Amino acid sequence: MASYIGKDPIIVAGAGPVGASAALYLAREGFDVVLLEKEKVLPEDLRASTFHPPTLDMLSSLGVTDRLIQQGLIVPKYQYRDRRTGEYAEFDLGHIKSETKHPYRLQVEQWRLNKIACEDLKNYPNAKVLMGHGVIRVQGQDDTGVELVVGTEDGEKVIRGTIVIGAEGANSMVRQTSGLTYGGFTYPEKFLVASTTYPLDRFFPGLAAVNYISDPDEWCVLLRCANLWRVLFPTTPGIPNETLISDDFIEDRMQHLAPKTGRYQIGHKTLYNVHQRVADTYRKGRILLAGDSAHINNPLGGMGMNGGLHDGFNLCEKLVSIRKGETDADVALDRYDRQRRLTATKFVQDQSIANKKLMEEKDPDAQKKRQADFVRQASDPELAKKFLLKTSMILTLRESYTIQ
Ligand SMILES: Cc1cc2nc3c(=O)[nH]c(=O)nc-3n(C[C@H](O)[C@H](O)[C@H](O)COP(=O)(O)OP(=O)(O)OC[C@H]3O[C@@H](n4cnc5c(N)ncnc54)[C@H](O)[C@@H]3O)c2cc1C
Numbered sequence: 001m002a003s004y005i006g007k008d009p010i011i012v013a014g015a016g017p018v019g020a021s022a023a024l025y026l027a028r029e030g031f032d033v034v035l036l037e038k039e040k041v042l043p044e045d046l047r048a049s050t051f052h053p054p055t056l057d058m059l060s061s062l063g064v065t066d067r068l069i070q071q072g073l074i075v076p077k078y079q080y081r082d083r084r085t086g087e088y089a090e091f092d093l094g095h096i097k098s099e100t101k102h103p104y105r106l107q108v109e110q111w112r113l114n115k116i117a118c119e120d121l122k123n124y125p126n127a128k129v130l131m132g133h134g135v136i137r138v139q140g141q142d143d144t145g146v147e148l149v150v151g152t153e154d155g156e157k158v159i160r161g162t163i164v165i166g167a168e169g170a171n172s173m174v175r176q177t178s179g180l181t182y183g184g185f186t187y188p189e190k191f192l193v194a195s196t197t198y199p200l201d202r203f204f205p206g207l208a209a210v211n212y213i214s215d216p217d218e219w220c221v222l223l224r225c226a227n228l229w230r231v232l233f234p235t236t237p238g239i240p241n242e243t244l245i246s247d248d249f250i251e252d253r254m255q256h257l258a259p260k261t262g263r264y265q266i267g268h269k270t271l272y273n274v275h276q277r278v279a280d281t282y283r284k285g286r287i288l289l290a291g292d293s294a295h296i297n298n299p300l301g302g303m304g305m306n307g308g309l310h311d312g313f314n315l316c317e318k319l320v321s322i323r324k325g326e327t328d329a330d331v332a333l334d335r336y337d338r339q340r341r342l343t344a345t346k347f348v349q350d351q352s353i354a355n356k357k358l359m360e361e362k363d364p365d366a367q368k369k370r371q372a373d374f375v376r377q378a379s380d381p382e383l384a385k386k387f388l389l390k391t392s393m394i395l396t397l398r399e400s401y402t403i404q
Pocket residue numbers: 013014015016017018019036037038039043046047048049050051110133134135136167168169170171172173193272290291292293299301302303304305306307308
């Protein structure tokens with residue numbers, strides 16, 4: 001029975017949410033693990049902030065969820081709003097309380113998870129976190145391991161591992177230099193995210209902490225974290241990046257959204273490309289991909305990081321069972337590829353593309369119908385539960401484990 005787990009450590013590339021939590025999982029299970037992070041200091045970027053219920057259930061097995069909750073905001077209800085009429089449908093995650101220990105979304109910045117996991121890794125003598133170590137390329141793999149060429153401030157070094165998990169995000173060098181393709185497309189428009197401490201709920205009566213707001217002219221997503229509001233807008237293709245990210249442009253968009261006297265104080269602002277891509281395979285021998293290095297999607301619905309964390313847990317569970325001799329490594333690792341890749345292609349890609357289409361619907365009749373559908377589902381406990389099981393990724397996750 002193939003095992004693949006030898007004397008060298010498991011190497012995890014990338015200390016984002018997926019890599020850092022996978023490394024912590026493996027360290028807690030007693031594996032020798034090396035976590036490589038390109039940056040010298042963990043970045044605090046404004047990206048994911050929504051943790052779904054099954055992800056919180058998983059992270060609690062690492063002892064992390066309570067600390068995320070302390071730093072974040074519990075959101076038991078979220079809304080789909082029609083900006084023109086002010087009408088909204090509110091979904092109450094209490095409807096799925098029999099299915100999860102965390103029947104709410106947690107709004108907390110993803111970098112806080114990276115920090116907690118890297119801090120916890122210090123407690124494990126079998127784990128090493130190497131900051132300022134960026135994977136340059138996969139040098140090769142043989143019967144006993146994989147070699148990576150890694151760039152450091154002292155020059156290049158070769159690091160050998162028994163298995164490599166490429167979790168270094170969309171530009172993964174593990175993926176690219178293993179010759180794995182990342183098929184799909186990039187939308188022509190960019191998304192703009194800005195944060196403000198101004199209480200936007202003053203402008204929208206009854207506003208929840210997570211809101212998808214449709215409008216034929218200007219849809220947006222409004223998300224609250226512990227002490228700020230994040231606003232996500234689409235932008236028009238062809239406008240130069242310098243204009244889109246300028247203070248005046250953002251001010252104009254904010255004033256259009258929620259007019260007020262005086263300028264908005266903007267904290268973070270980020271402009272980014274939006275992709276829908278999935279790698280053709282998540283496995284090449286001893287090399288495995290997880291998280292954004294394996295799949296990427298638009299952020300509507302908050303499924304990128306959550307799906308990536310589900311990859312990491314699925315893979316780590318399989319590594320544990322391989323080490324125990326319960327399963328053949330090739331069978332288990334190929335199953336990992338199928339379970340997580342099919343989930344990304346069949347559910348996450350389709351759902352996130354559909355979410356974007358719904359948000360940008362310009363036909364007033366179609367928009368009215370969409371809003372009426374949401375209201376109908378949100379107000380019927382059975383329909384609401386069905387809807388929430390899907391959108392919170394509980395169903396996807398369960399279905400992924402049924403794929404052989
Ligand atoms: C605006 C925005 C909002 C989003 N909101 C949500 C949300 O609410 N919910 C959700 O689920 N998802 C959301 N996403 C998606 C989410 O941010 C990503 O899916 C998530 O960051 C993926 O995590 P990761 O660990 O795979 O990769 P990353 O977070 O990209 O982490 C990769 C890590 O690897 C490091 N690295 C890069 N190259 C190398 C290298 N060569 N060698 C070593 N280290 C390297 C990086 O420095 C980084 O630390 C959002 C994305 C954006 C842009």
